[in-house]
Amino acid sequence: MPLNQEKREFRGVWVATVANIDWPKSGNDTWEKQKTDFIALLDYYEQLNFNAVIVQVRAAGDAFYPSNFAPWSRYLTGQEGSKPKTQEDPLSWMILQTHLRGMEFHAWFNPYRATFDLKTDKLSPNHDFFNHPDWMIKYGTKYYYNPGIPEVKEKLVNVIKEVVLNYDIDAVHFDDYFYPYKVEKQVFQDEHTFRKYRQNGQQLEDWRRQNVNNLVQAVHQTIKSNKPWVQFGISPFGVWRNSDKDATGSKTRAGVTNYDDLYADPLTWMKNKWIDYLIPQIYWSMEFNLASHRELVAWWAKNNYNTKIYVGNSPYKIRDNADLAWNDPKEIDKQVAYAKTIKGIHGNAFFSAQSFYNKNMDVANLLKSQHYQTKTLSPAFEPKTYTASLKTTQVELVKNGNTMQIFFPNSIDPMYKFAVIYAGDNLDQIRSKAQNTNLQKTYLNDRTRNSIPLEANSYNAKFIAITFLDRYGRETRAKVFEIK
Structure with missing residues (x-):
């Protein structure tokens, strides 16, 4: 009997590990305590009928798994570079627990952020800050990998490849941090790299965008050449460009945009089929005057280039934002209801796990009662190359x-x-x-x-x-x- 293939919807939640935002509660907790807390988080979202978790496995040049390319994360073990006190592989265990609950595991990497602050004495001697100081750029309160150095791209591709080969993940996921958000009166010092590597008289901005494009393309090729069923998804900032800069942009007046400030061009990634899904972080209220959620959901749906679009929602703002629209506990409900009316939108993801789990449980229950009453499957992806048809199984x-x-x-x-x-x-x-x-x-x-x-x-x-x-x-x- 053929089933309705259309009744599918992505229902994801980000689990941020950086600074112990969502999990683990502390790097100094025992592994058994961390396991108990992770299971409680999974069980909570399973009963809400979510079908995917997006778990941060690389927060700042570190790793939540044994790696040849990065030290153990202090957010997991209390001290960067120290092994967890267990014989279990934390990432294998998390993936298994997620799959046992019928959910997808998307491994979330922050590629370019090298440190979370300037306290370099807390870094492992094996961190790239010490191994490759020439790769580092200090900007604001952090250090970043210089995206213009070819060896940096090669290193980051190897980081991804290691996880794709060794773990049964469902997707590789990048967030919105490409070139860093601008810091007033500071310059991102990549002028020397630009002069060394630019081609054909490129302008600095175009060269930076090309660096990010090169990484996205290389990661895509690496994933698909090794495990073509592993998805590649990116969650960019919610605005591509404002229409005053580009007539094809959204009718917004955002102070930051992907293209002009973060040197990220999601439209190019979608046009070239380098990604399987996009989750723009549309973290504003429905009618916010500078960048309305309503306008942006419709804009991304229209500009999807046959890539699956999921809406990134922001429950962390509920009852905690200068925009008073977030005082309405039904704001998320309205946003999810709206997304369901827009052709080209295939689901939602929510930042972040503790926003529904530790607080705003009334909003989570409303989401379940209005939109997630029963379980559903997440969207399927057609193989890019030929693969054998599905075989029958005796049952x-x-x-x-x-x-x-x-x-x-x-x-x-x-x-x-x-x-x-x-x-x-x-x-x-x-x-x-x-x-x-x-x-x-x-x-x-x-x-x-x-x-x-x-x-x-x-x-x-x-x-x-x-x-x-x-x-x-x-x-x-x-x-x-x-x-x-």
């Missing part, structure tokens, strides 16, 4: 006393990552993935590759249907059982 429904389970007599194609079980009272309801269809998404690991027990809330259904999701998120035809 049986087995009753054993008061319990039921799905049984697989034969081996399952290793390209299948999840099994999805639907339960409903009629086939049309299941086929359309109606809201009263129960969805159970199960990670296919060693424990579940032979059989999957049905969840209790499926027992009273008249029909059970099972499908498989491959690593691209493509879903097989459903095998249907009538419960008698």
Whole structure:
């Protein structure tokens, strides 16, 4: 039975590790305490029917995993370069826990930020600040990698490649930090690098944009040549350009824009198919006069170049912002409702995890009751190159006393990552993935590759249907059982 492929929606949340914003609560906590806290966070968002977490694994030239290219993060271990006191690999463990809850794990990297502050005595001797001081530019209260140095690009590509090869991540994710946000009366000192590497009389601004483009293109090629099913997504600042600078820009008067200030050009990335999704950070209220959420959602949807657009929302501003619109607990509800009306928008992501988890739980519950009543699958991605069609798998429904389970007599194609079980009272309801269809998404690991027990809330259904999701998120035809 074919199922409605359109009923999909990205529901993601950023989990910021830098400065211990969301997790871990402290780098000095035991690993067992950190695990307990991470599971509590995952369970909270699972019950809200989210389907993806975007977890920061590189915050400032560091790593939340054993790396040949960066020291352990102090936000995980309390001291940069110190190993966590466990034999477990923290990143492998986090990915597994996420998948066991039927959610995607997007590994979030901050590429160019080398330090979070100027306290270089806290850095590991193996940090690039000491290994490659010629790569560093001091600007404001931080050090940054110089994006114009070819060896910097090569190093960052290797950082990404290491994680793609060694971990079962669903996506590589970059945030909005490319060239740094401007600091008044300070100059980003890359003039010497510009003179050395510019080509064909390039202007400084165009050369900087080209440096960022080169990194994005190289990361894309590295991901897809090694694991073509791993997505690459970027979450840029919410405004590309204001219309007073470019007639094709948005009707906004933002004080910062991607193109002119951060030297990031998301339209080029989308045109060239270097990314699979874009999450513009549209962190303003619906009618904010300088940059309205309403205007920007519509603008990005229109300028998507066949790239999936998810809206980046800002629950961290609720009841904590000079814009009084954020005092309305329904502001996020209005934004999500609006996104659902705009063709070309495929979901939302929220910054950040503690904003719903530690506070504003009323807003989170409203989001669930109005928009996320039931679970849903995240969007699928078509392979860029030919890949074999989905294979059929033999499936049986087995009753054993008061319990039921799905049984697989034969081996399952290793390209299948999840099994999805639907339960409903009629086939049309299941086929359309109606809201009263129960969805159970199960990670296919060693424990579940032979059989999957049905969840209790499926027992009273008249029909059970099972499908498989491959690593691209493509879903097989459903095998249907009538419960008698």
